Amino acid sequence: MRFEPTMKQAVIRRTARKYAEEVLAPAAVEMDRTGQFPQDIADEMAELKYFGLEIPPEYGGAGLDPVSYAIVVEEISRANAAMGLCVAVHNGVAAAPMYEFGNQFQRKKFLVPVATGKKIGTFCLSEPNAGSDASAIETTAVRDNKDYILNGNKVFVTNGHVSGTNLIFANTRPGEKKKEYTVFFVESEREGVEKGPLEELMGMRGNPVCPITLHDCRVPEENLLGEQGQGLKIAFATLNGGRIGIAAQALGIAQACLDVSLRYAKERHQFGRSIAQFGAIQKHLADMATQVEAARLLVYRAAGLRDKGLEYGMESAMAKLYASKIAVDAARIGIQIHGAYGYSKSYPIERYYRDAKITEIYEGTSEVQRIVIARSLMER
Amino acid sequence: MNIAVCIKQVPDTPSIRMDRERMTIIRDGVESVINPLDYVALQAALDLRDRKGGEVVVITMGPPQSEEALREAIAAGADRAILVTGAAFSGADTLATSHVLAVAISKLDPFPDLVLCGAHTTDSDTAHVGPQMAEELNLPQICGVNEIHMEEDYLTVKRLSDGFVETLQVSLPALLTVTQELCSVGHLPLGDLQIAFSEREITQWGPEDLGLKEEEVGLRGSATQVWKLSVPPPRREGDLISGSPQTLVDHLIRKLEDLSILDEEDGYKS
Known part of the structure; x- marks a missing residue:
């Protein structure tokens, strides 16, 4: 054990951390405040291969192993969770299934622009009446000669407003008793694709989340x-892998919460000494550090199993469940340690709180x- | 233009800790990184190569794990990398290190037009290795360069000296050591790291490959030895005094008297 x-993973972490600290962290405050997605930074990240992390080089990706992938998402999210979300969703649930399930023609036509970051990808499963119950989707795809005609509403589409290539889940047997689910590549510029206004969200505000509607x-x-x-x-299959990304993001x-809380506890003086000298604060910091380390082991273990081609569905669910919590x-x-300053927008910890919450909800x-964990326990 | 860049792996500065009993630097669990100024030298070499052609070779002397630094340099764009390694090399001071690196450089085919090094390292900070290599290789050397211009067949370089900017010209081949101001280091593409670590070869040279005898290298080839390592005493906190000029002067005189620097009767002590 x-x-x-590995040497490579250590250098990957340093490289991603340097980029995150120098470029992504300074942009995070403005992204949160304005809700604007920084296209210039995304273009630079595309050049540096952040949008094709696990995709082999022949399709324009970086060809990294799953543990390196988790490390990169972790480091980006530590500095800028909204950008971590963009990268995790684009790579984990858009590029990954395009590679895994796409044929040669589709890999060349759709995957290459996605893996090189020229087009941003989305994964459109959720609908107004279908979330945890994916089988409840109402979007339909009706065969018409060599085409399909799609109709329906997709909601809370991460990366939606800047997407170029969308994976749309639809029912290909509308009107029949038993639904049949099928996935389509739908280009954003295609006629009948309409993007709704940006969602006003509690956190992850720099990510351009919006609904996407399909009309004929x-x-x-x-x-x-x-x-x-x-x-x-x-x-x-996609969500099994995608969970590793969201777990790494959480x-x-x-880790960012621990970083700023530790720094603040050492700087803040009350009763003539730093508050880090008090047992009550030390307990908080010790628990936090232990939990972060435990989450890290779960995330890397799930990624390591994926790397070896072993089953990892339960482990990625455990990693996501625990890391998000x-x-x-x-x-x-962390806010408690910061006291009133933690409640103020002058410190980043309140943003981390708003950003963290969604990791317990999405994907x-x-x-x-x-449910996934319990089912695996009973099956294994 | 063929350029050789000498790099060194150093402990990542923020994570350096001392073992206060044995008075040594704790290396376990401390990440090693390319010495920041060596990274600047590498970046400058890559920029020159991209404009003038030729190849960039990176060289390091160190333990096997220094391979990490060389692979990172390849990801940054170096054409090839040489790891000079072997048990006999350990314990080398700057003289033994410069000797081994100079011999390795003289073995390069073709001999480089330019040798670049960082001006100093963040660990031992001697700034010896560049100049000593230049002496042994019999190359003209300029240390602390912050600007390089390639002319027809010579270089015009600048450096800061006693607050003045010195502009110098140097024929090739030459050895330069560089400072932070020379150029900024870019961000590495992740795909290039993957290739550097999975597909590229690193050349390894041991003492036999370089025709070096044991007494020339490592601890035995060193002219100096570290006698003792100690932590510098902590700086005393300064006093901030405020008030009217009269209070300030009174306060200051009292302080100087307390420290026995100023004598009440005789004024200043000699």
């Missing part, structure tokens, strides 16, 4: 990902993660 990173959107059959009827299989936020806890306790709520 090895716990040390005609899509050729070459845009069908995998096979007709494979939709749920693709969704679940881990990065938790301790991220919210670390932010909450499978904590409740759903527990």
Whole structure:
């Protein structure tokens, strides 16, 4: 059993951290305040291969292993969770299934622009009446000769406003008793695709989340990902991997909470000494550090299993469940350590609290993660 | 223009801790990074190569794990990398280090037009290795360079000297050591790191490859030895005094008297 990173992983972490600290951290405050996505930074990140992290070089990616991927998402999220979200979703649930389930033609046509960051990807499963229950989707795709006609509403689409290539989950047997789920590549510029206004969200405000509506959107059959009827299989396989990204994101936020809380506790003096000298604060810091380390081991272990080609569905669910919980806890306790300053926008910890909360909700709520874990326990 | 860049792996400065009993630097669990000024030298070499052609070779002498620094240099754009390593090299002072690196450089084919080093390192900070290599290689040397211009077949370089800017011209081949101001270091593309660590070869040279005898290298080849390592005493906190000129003067005189620097009767002590 090895716990040390490889030489490559150590350099990857330093490289991502340097970029995150020098470029992404300074942009985070403004992104949170204005809700504006910094396209110039995204373009630079595309050049540096942050948008094709695990995709092989022949399709324009960086070809990193899953542990390196988790490390990169962690470091980005530590500095700028909204950008961490953009990268985790783009890589984990857009580029990954395009590579895994796409044929050669689709990999060249759709994956290459996504992996090189020329087009931002989305994963459009959620609908007004379908979230945790993916099978409840109402978007339809009706065959018309060699095309499909898509209609429906997708909501809370991460990266939505800046997306170029969207993966749309639709029912290809509308009107029939038993639904059939199928995934389509739908280009944002295609006729019948309409992006709604940006969502006003509590956190992750720099990410351009919006609804995407399809009105009689005609899509050729070459845009069908995998096979007709494979939709749920693709969704679940994708979410298994995607959870590692979200877990790594939560881990990065938790680490950021620990970083600023420790610094503040050492700087802040009350009763003639730094508050870090008080047992009550030390207990908070010790718990926080222990939880961060435990989450890190869970995240890297799930990523390590994926790297070896072993089953990792339960482990990625555990990593996401735990990392998201301790991220919210670390932010909450972090604010407590900061006192009134923690409640103020002059310090970043309140932003971390708002950013952390969603990690317990998206890409499978904590409740759903527990279902996945419990089912795996009973099956194994 | 073919350029050799000498780099060194140093402990990442913020994480350096001392073992206060044994008075040594704790290296366990401390990350090693490319010495920041060596990174500047590498970046400058890459910029020159991109404009003038040729190749950039990075060289380091160190333990096997120094391979990490060389692979990072390859990801940054170096054409090839040489790791000079072997048990006999350990314990080297700056003289033994310069000797080994000079011999390694003289073995390069073709011999480089330019050798670049960081002006000093963040660990031992001697600034010896560059100049000593230049002496051994019999190359003209300019230390602390912050600007390099390639002319026809010579370089015009600038450096700060006693607050003045010195502009110098140097024929090639030459050795320069560089400072932070020379150029900024870019961000590495992650894909290039992946390639550097999975596909590229690192050349390894041991003492035999360089025709070096044991008494020339490592501890035995060193002219100096570290006698003792100690932590400098902590700086005393300064006093901030405020008030009217009269109070300030009174306060200051009292302080100087307390420290026995100023004598009440005789004024200043000699």
